[in-house]
Amino acid sequence: MAVKTQRTRMRTQDSIERQSNFLEVALGYSYDEAIAEARRCIDCKNPRCVLACPVEVNIPLFIKYLLEDALDEAFETIYKDNILPSICGRVCPQESQCEGACILGIKSTPVAIGALERFVGDYGMEKHLADTTVPELKHKKVAVIGSGPAGLANAAGLRKKGYDVTVFEALHKFGGVLQYGIPDFRLPKNIVENEVQNLKTMGVEFVKNAVIGKSLTIDQLFEMGYQSVFIGSGAGLPSGLGIPGENLSGVYFANEFLTRVNLMKSRSFPLSATPVKIGDNVAVVGGGNVAMDAARTAKRLGAKNVFIVYRRDEASLPARLEEIHHAKDEAIDFRLLRNPVEILGENRIVKQVVCEIMALGEPDDSGRRRPVGTGETVTFDIDSIIISIGQKPNPILKDNTFGLKTHSWGGIITDENHMTSIPGVFAGGDVVSGAATVILAMGTGKEAAETMHQYIQNKKT
Amino acid sequence: MYQIMAKKTLNKDVDLMEVKAPLVARNAKPGQFIILRVDDEGERIPLTIAGIDGDLVTIIYQKMGYSTQLLGKKSVGDFIEDFVGPLGKATHIRKKNHVIGVAGGVGSAPLLPQLKAYHDQGIKVSLILGGRTKDHLILQDEYAAFCDHIYLATDDGSVGEKGFVTDVLKKQLDSDPTIDHLIAIGPVIMMKYVTLMAKAHGVSVDVSLNPIMIDGTGMCGNCRVTIANKTYFACIDGPDFPGEEVDFDELMSRQSYYKDEEHMCFIDLDNHGR
Ligand SMILES: Cc1cc2nc3c(=O)[nH]c(=O)nc-3n(C[C@H](O)[C@H](O)[C@H](O)COP(=O)(O)OP(=O)(O)OC[C@H]3O[C@@H](n4cnc5c(N)ncnc54)[C@H](O)[C@@H]3O)c2cc1C
Ligand SMILES: Cc1cc2nc3c(=O)[nH]c(=O)nc-3n(C[C@H](O)[C@H](O)[C@H](O)COP(=O)(O)OP(=O)(O)OC[C@H]3O[C@@H](n4cnc5c(N)ncnc54)[C@H](O)[C@@H]3O)c2cc1C
Ligand code: FES
Numbered sequence: 019m020a021v022k023t024q025r026t027r028m029r030t031q032d033s034i035e036r037q038s039n040f041l042e043v044a045l046g047y048s049y050d051e052a053i054a055e056a057r058r059c060i061d062c063k064n065p066r067c068v069l070a071c072p073v074e075v076n077i078p079l080f081i082k083y084l085l086e087d088a089l090d091e092a093f094e095t096i097y098k099d100n101i102l103p104s105i106c107g108r109v110c111p112q113e114s115q116c117e118g119a120c121i122l123g124i125k126s127t128p129v130a131i132g133a134l135e136r137f138v139g140d141y142g143m144e145k146h147l148a149d150t151t152v153p154e155l156k157h158k159k160v161a162v163i164g165s166g167p168a169g170l171a172n173a174a175g176l177r178k179k180g181y182d183v184t185v186f187e188a189l190h191k192f193g194g195v196l197q198y199g200i201p202d203f204r205l206p207k208n209i210v211e212n213e214v215q216n217l218k219t220m221g222v223e224f225v226k227n228a229v230i231g232k233s234l235t236i237d238q239l240f241e242m243g244y245q246s247v248f249i250g251s252g253a254g255l256p257s258g259l260g261i262p263g264e265n266l267s268g269v270y271f272a273n274e275f276l277t278r279v280n281l282m283k284s285r286s287f288p289l290s291a292t293p294v295k296i297g298d299n300v301a302v303v304g305g306g307n308v309a310m311d312a313a314r315t316a317k318r319l320g321a322k323n324v325f326i327v328y329r330r331d332e333a334s335l336p337a338r339l340e341e342i343h344h345a346k347d348e349a350i351d352f353r354l355l356r357n358p359v360e361i362l363g364e365n366r367i368v369k370q371v372v373c374e375i376m377a378l379g380e381p382d383d384s385g386r387r388r389p390v391g392t393g394e395t396v397t398f399d400i401d402s403i404i405i406s407i408g409q410k411p412n413p414i415l416k417d418n419t420f421g422l423k424t425h426s427w428g429g430i431i432t433d434e435n436h437m438t439s440i441p442g443v444f445a446g447g448d449v450v451s452g453a454a455t456v457i458l459a460m461g462t463g464k465e466a467a468e469t470m471h472q473y474i475q476n477k478k479t
Numbered sequence: 480m481y482q483i484m485a486k487k488t489l490n491k492d493v494d495l496m497e498v499k500a501p502l503v504a505r506n507a508k509p510g511q512f513i514i515l516r517v518d519d520e521g522e523r524i525p526l527t528i529a530g531i532d533g534d535l536v537t538i539i540y541q542k543m544g545y546s547t548q549l550l551g552k553k554s555v556g557d558f559i560e561d562f563v564g565p566l567g568k569a570t571h572i573r574k575k576n577h578v579i580g581v582a583g584g585v586g587s588a589p590l591l592p593q594l595k596a597y598h599d600q601g602i603k604v605s606l607i608l609g610g611r612t613k614d615h616l617i618l619q620d621e622y623a624a625f626c627d628h629i630y631l632a633t634d635d636g637s638v639g640e641k642g643f644v645t646d647v648l649k650k651q652l653d654s655d656p657t658i659d660h661l662i663a664i665g666p667v668i669m670m671k672y673v674t675l676m677a678k679a680h681g682v683s684v685d686v687s688l689n690p691i692m693i694d695g696t697g698m699c700g701n702c703r704v705t706i707a708n709k710t711y712f713a714c715i716d717g718p719d720f721p722g723e724e725v726d727f728d729e730l731m732s733r734q735s736y737y738k739d740e741e742h743m744c745f746i747d748l749d750n751h752g753r
Contacts, residue, residue: 274701
């Protein structure tokens with residue numbers, strides 16, 4: 019079979035037009051495009067893509083079904099290992115997972131596995147193919163803390179085993195970062211709501227406004243008859259830069275900024291009640307997905323100049339490649355090798371950011387060349403600055419749960435079965451790994467459903 | 480959804496509500512707060528838990544702007560969309576002999592459970608209550624049930640001393656050497672001046688900070704405050720902090736960052752609610 023050399027590009031919304039709306043940027047494949055791209059897969063004997071997928075989706079098989087026009091089977095093949103294909107197809111860092119391992123990538127471009135997953139996932143969503151049939155209830159209750167991808171996957175897994183599952187969520191909406199963090203132009207919220215609805219259809223109970231550790235403690239959950247508890251509370255606590263001026267008005271943590279805009283809908287203020295204010299010149303500190311999302315959101319709110327301030331070089335940017343490209347197309351300015359050292363204000367409102375100019379030194383533990391200060395600085399005029407340099411696990415559960423062991427950085431310590439230091443309490447996702455990815459969170463949530471099931475079965479009653 | 484089981488008007492600006500919220504009531508302690516959203520389009524606003532009775536949570540709110548006015552339009556039997564808590568750390572009861580609570584305006588509401596908690600530990604408590612006029616001095620009867628002394632101050636002199644709470648406080652600190660702790664809750668400017676006075680008299684002081692909050696769970700960082708030159712999140716580390724160490728000027732600036740926007744958000748208040 020002849021291999022088409024270049025991959026089928028996904029259509030996107032016009033790069034100028036989209037800067038003033040929150041509609042999805044990447045438009046997805048048509049059927050013909052999907053088939054054209056699927057044809058590029060050479061169906062390797064030892065598919066490296068599968069091993070490079072954190073949940074080992076059988077990629078060649080779903081592509082084969084797609085080519086046979088057996089879309090339902092293609093969907094089921096993915097869904098077996100990944101209950102969130104429409105989401106992962108959109109947000110996974112494919113270039114460092116499946117697509118990074120694709121053999122075609124050596125000589126040409128890898129198969130666009132993410133785009134195909136999205137196509138099949140969206141087809142399944144439209145046709146309601148997600149298998150929401152469930153076995154009869156065992157009348158054994160389990161509790162899930164947090165409704166991010168880890169909690170959702172865990173809840174699905176346990177419900178499929180017949181447990182009576184309750185998901186407790188601190189916020190007023192479900193989905194975790196998928197809901198309050200990742201903007202609509204990358205992940206439309208109806209997709210997240212559809213996934214939650216599927217779980218509700220399966221009989222999973224969702225309780226909003228329940229901060230475990232405060233509203234109820236884990237001990238109280240056990241007293242209420244829950245047999246086992248899964249903690250999927252994420253890594254929601256923003257890290258600061260620790261530089262002077264960080265608490266001036268107009269200095270945002272990305273979480274605040276994105277929460278205002280996404281969860282609290284301040285982009286339609288004053289028609290919604292929560293305002294957001296950024297001005298014309300916005301600096302975003304950091305180089306990951308969160309930084310890209312913040313920068314592109316700022317642009318959409320009408321900021322004239324949005325620039326990324328990042329202390330390393332372009333090759334080290336940890337964001338998904340697609341997001342970096344889209345950001346550049348949207349005229350986001352990348353000021354690389356710049357490290358903020360002080361934020362200056364006037365009347366306690368931010369005015370400028372002073373950055374040290376960095377140079378690249380020897381490689382560090384992460385294999386990337388370490389940025390070293392040159393002693394020279396450059397100052398940028400700004401109206402607001404959004405700090406997006408990382409997140410740690412939220413301390414509420416740790417502080418209010420006796421005997422729950424954590425690392426010094428706040429991550430919950432678990433064993434190979436995802437069980438914490440408290441028998442019957444399991445954990446997964448960002449709260450264990452530190453800020454990571456949707457697919458990893460989903461993967462551990464799903465695995466923990468298995469080990470929780472074993473735990474409950476082995477427990478003497 | 481959370482049902483309003485009782486509502487009382489305390490004065491023309493301030494209402495009291497009892498809301499049915501078992502998950503808040505179950506573990507709530509003095510000093511903690513809730514966050515509510517009046518309706519599905521609403522913003523998240525924090526209010527202190529002023530009392531608990533079974534499943535019922537008492538809130539007392541001043542109708543300041545859009546969201547508190549919207550809340551004020553709700554009646555008994557109506558529902559509030561979201562109501563989450565208890566948030567924040569419970570008041571840390573210090574080992575003291577004579578504590579004076581200083582409340583400004585609606586600060587009287589959050590102070591009540593805290594001062595009561597001191598009283599319940601067998602500690603002598605007194606109150607200085609200040610407000611614009613006689614009508615603004617709320618909850619006097621509730622305080623009278625356990626306070627040793629109640630001193631009043633109004634801007635217009637309609638009752639008690641004409642002047643600020645700090646004028647009354649100075650007299651007490653000068654004349655009563657048994658006072659060894661203050662709790663000040665009210666406008667930031669009041670807490671700042673009470674703190675200065677406490678410092679001058681060598682008496683410790685706790686204040687309850689009210690920065691702008693969104694989630695109330697430590698996720699957004701909007702509520703950050705500087706205490707002894709370090710950044711804290713008031714929603715999870717507070718809201719109570721030792722007054723001596725608080726950067727009040729920073730707090731005032733951060734609180735007023737959205738002043739202009741707040742006044743824009745009245746659009747269809749009249750078409751909302753009932
Ligand atoms: C802006 C942004 C962009 C991102 N972009 C990408 C991307 O493109 N690709 C990718 O793979 N990853 C991305 N990530 C990372 C990814 O979203 C996370 O790794 C993933 O969501 C972690 O899932 P989780 O279930 O562990 O936690 P979360 O999604 O953080 O969910 C945790 C949930 O638990 C709730 N909770 C916390 N404490 C409690 C409590 N005590 N009681 C009850 N509920 C509680 C929280 O409110 C939250 O809803 C991004 C993250 C952000 C912030
Ligand atoms: C921990 C805490 C406990 C509080 N307890 C009480 C209480 O028991 N009774 C009471 O009347 N008030 C209390 N407040 C203040 C109350 O939250 C604000 O008055 C309310 O949010 C005003 O909203 P608004 O839309 O009516 O007014 P707006 O016109 O929007 O704002 C008026 C002022 O309120 C403050 N404010 C606005 N939005 C918020 C927000 N999301 N979070 C915090 N402050 C905000 C700002 O400083 C603003 O200048 C408390 C605040 C905090 C942080
Ligand atoms: S209110 Fe969001 S972190 Fe405190």
